[in-house]
Amino acid sequence: MNAFLATVRRDLLLAMRRKSEVLTAVFFFVIVTSLFPLGIGPEPVLLKKIAPGILWVAALLATLLGLPRLFAADHADGTLEQMALSPSPLGLLVAGKILAHWLLCGLPLVLLAPVLGLQFDLDASALGILTLALLLGTPLLSLIGAIGAALTLGVRGGGVLLALLVLPLYIPALIFGAGAVEAHIAGLDVGGHLSLLAAMLVLAAFFAPWATTAALRIALE
Amino acid sequence: MRQSIIQWFRFASPQSFYPLAGRMIPWFWAAAAISGIAGLWISFFVAPTDAQQGEGYRIIFVHVPASWMSMFIYLVMAFWAGIGLALNTRVSAMMAQSLAPTGALMAALSLLTGALWGKPMWGAWWVWDARLTSELILFFLYLGFMALQAAIDDPRRADKAGAILALVGVVNIPIIYFSVKWWNTLHQGSTINLTKAPSMAQTMLWGMLLMALAFWMYSIAVSLMRVRAIILERERHTEWVKHAVE
Numbered sequence: 001m002n003a004f005l006a007t008v009r010r011d012l013l014l015a016m017r018r019k020s021e022v023l024t025a026v027f028f029f030v031i032v033t034s035l036f037p038l039g040i041g042p043e044p045v046l047l048k049k050i051a052p053g054i055l056w057v058a059a060l061l062a063t064l065l066g067l068p069r070l071f072a073a074d075h076a077d078g079t080l081e082q083m084a085l086s087p088s089p090l091g092l093l094v095a096g097k098i099l100a101h102w103l104l105c106g107l108p109l110v111l112l113a114p115v116l117g118l119q120f121d122l123d124a125s126a127l128g129i130l131t132l133a134l135l136l137g138t139p140l141l142s143l144i145g146a147i148g149a150a151l152t153l154g155v156r157g158g159g160v161l162l163a164l165l166v167l168p169l170y171i172p173a174l175i176f177g178a179g180a181v182e183a184h185i186a187g188l189d190v191g192g193h194l195s196l197l198a199a200m201l202v203l204a205a206f207f208a209p210w211a212t213t214a215a216l217r218i219a220l221e
Numbered sequence: 222m223r224q225s226i227i228q229w230f231r232f233a234s235p236q237s238f239y240p241l242a243g244r245m246i247p248w249f250w251a252a253a254a255i256s257g258i259a260g261l262w263i264s265f266f267v268a269p270t271d272a273q274q275g276e277g278y279r280i281i282f283v284h285v286p287a288s289w290m291s292m293f294i295y296l297v298m299a300f301w302a303g304i305g306l307a308l309n310t311r312v313s314a315m316m317a318q319s320l321a322p323t324g325a326l327m328a329a330l331s332l333l334t335g336a337l338w339g340k341p342m343w344g345a346w347w348v349w350d351a352r353l354t355s356e357l358i359l360f361f362l363y364l365g366f367m368a369l370q371a372a373i374d375d376p377r378r379a380d381k382a383g384a385i386l387a388l389v390g391v392v393n394i395p396i397i398y399f400s401v402k403w404w405n406t407l408h409q410g411s412t413i414n415l416t417k418a419p420s421m422a423q424t425m426l427w428g429m430l431l432m433a434l435a436f437w438m439y440s441i442a443v444s445l446m447r448v449r450a451i452i453l454e455r456e457r458h459t460e461w462v463k464h465a466v467e
Contacts, residue, residue, distance in 0.1 A: 147385070147389055151369060151382045151385060151386055152369070152372070155369075155372045155373055156372050156374075157372055158372075161365075161368055161369060161372050164361070164364060164365045164368055165365040165368075165369060165386060167361075168358050168361040168362055168365065168397070169389070169390075169393050169397075171358060171397055171400065171401070172393075172396050172397055172400035175400045175401065175403075175404040176400060179404060196400075200396065207392070211385060211388075211389055214385055215382060215385050218378055218381040218382055218385070219378070219382075221377075221378060
């Protein structure tokens with residue numbers, strides 16, 4: 001557990017030393033969501049209807065933006081090999097890196113989402129549901145994305161390839177995450193959507209670090 | 222017991238699998254041709270015109286087998302990829318690699334024929350029906366698998382990375398399928414229901430089964446041909462390949 005916390009702390013510290021990388025993804029999220037009203041037109045009824053989908057797709061893309069950095073720097077300077085050789089299980093260290101990635105790339109999106117939701121005329125309870133859905137959904141995005149990041153480590157055209165691999169796997173999270181907010185706006189019960197999102201999160205939290213570790217070991221061979 | 226295990230793994234070596242595949246290919250081609258001709262004859266000349274859909278319904282004789290194969294090939298591909306990852310057998314990984322383009326072709330064919338069928342029947346090239354959407358996602362998964370294998374130069378690493386992706390995809394396919402299904406039913410009542418088709422006439426069923434058999438045999442034949450090419454390419458440094466090509 002010590003090694004896990006140490007990895008989280010190290011990754012957070014490294015990111016704090018180079019803040020611009022983290023902020024880029026956050027600003028990307030803000031800019032993309034602000035572009036949609038400009039492109040579609042300022043009708044509040046329409047914007048309110050499409051807000052959950054836009055915010056979720058933007059969150060998906062913003063998470064994707066941070067993924068190539070998850071292992072690339074450590075791979076380049078040999079840290080990853082030392083991690084694989086260390087006495088602590090690699091899966092634990094990988095889980096720590098994924099958690100750090102979520103704290104840096106996922107949590108800011110969750111915190112910003114209510115503010116951006118205001119641009120789309122969502123009311124307070126819908127904003128609450130949106131935040132809750134993102135809180136459950138963004139760790140899922142980080143976990144699934146880590147598998148793709150490990151598979152494309154050091155591969156030609158890794159960034160575009162990563163999007164091709166990971167985006168189809170993000171579809172369930174998108175459907176239930178955006179669906180929860182839409183159901184709430186339509187006056188339906190959102191418990192089912194959020195439960196399914198949480199179930200997928202638990203499943204991914206169990207399997208994804210394991211699959212990521214296997215992919216990393218292949219990349220290190 | 223020991224004897225049987227050795228026999229079982231004999232064809233896991235590219236050298237012994239290559240001639241075996243070569244001997245099997247003509248049989249599968251012949252089976253594909255015979256069942257294909259019989260299936261096409263039944264579907265074009267024997268099967269009656271549908272009362273509601275007219276002649277246009279005949280496209281399902283290609284559409285349904287292609288959809289079946291696209292889903293089934295993904296499972297077979299993931300199976301071989303998993304075997305290759307677990308037992309480190311080279312032919313298994315090559316088999317997975319050779320199945321992917323055929324699977325992608327079937328998914329594309331299924332989407333294309335579906336669109337051609339949908340336009341006269343539903344009045345739209347595309348609707349966000351649960352089955353259509355999950356077929357499209359399956360097509361994306363095939364593309365991702367092929368792109369990942371193509372991007373990695375070292376074939377051993379490409380095999381293993383592709384295997385992990387295929388297995389992750391297999392875990393995800395049921396999740397994706399049900400999420401798309403629920404998303405579709407939650408959004409709006411689907412105006413068109415694929416399952417509500419009138420019960421099929423006997424001859425139509427036979428035509429479809431024969432066409433499915435033809436697609437099946439074609440897929441086996443063409444992936445065996447592809448796996449032979451992959452074997453030659455990867456084992457080109459060995460002595461037996463030099464003799465085999467001569």
